[in-house]
Amino acid sequence: MSNQCSDSLAEAGKTVRIRGAVSIARVANMERKRGWLITRLRGAAVVALACASLAGCASSTDVVASDKPGTYTVAASATGGRMAWARAHERAINEARDYCERRGMQSSVERETVSGISVMTEHGSSVSFECHPKF
Structure with missing residues (x-):
């Protein structure tokens, strides 16, 4: 009887260790997935902020x-980064x-x-620009 009892106890201990290892593996896998998700969300936030x-x-x-x-004269302004001058230039040229x-003409x-x-x-x-007839 003590042999059967110790075998059952050993089997129960083995089952607990296996289940514990599986639980630890699941938790580690979930943490790894969550870490990946957090990293991706941070990356997306950085890209959105940069844009x-x-x-x-x-x-x-x-x-x-x-x-x-x-x-004629038109002025434009832009903010937000190193290339703001290009956006201001483009806006002024487009307005001209x-x-x-x-008026059916072209700008110069x-x-x-x-x-x-x-x-x-x-x-x-x-x-500063002029409007000239189109050729």
Whole structure:
């Protein structure tokens, strides 16, 4: 009887050890999956933040006639990163082009003035342009 009892006890201990090992493996697997998920979410957050800081937005003023007849001026500004000057430039050039195209003409940039070169400051572009007939 003691032999049967010790065999049953040994079997029960073996079952407990196996179940414990399986539980530890499951917990480790869950932790590994959760760590992977957290790493992926952090990566996604970093990418979203980087895109948001780089994207920024550009705004422009209305086109106004300058002192010189047939010459107009438009200004644009942008913030958010090293390439903000490019967005300000593009916005000002597009506004000049659109203004002339609405009149059935094409734009010709006479002069551009840029401001702001430091990262995370407002960058600006002021464009003086003329509208000429399309050929």
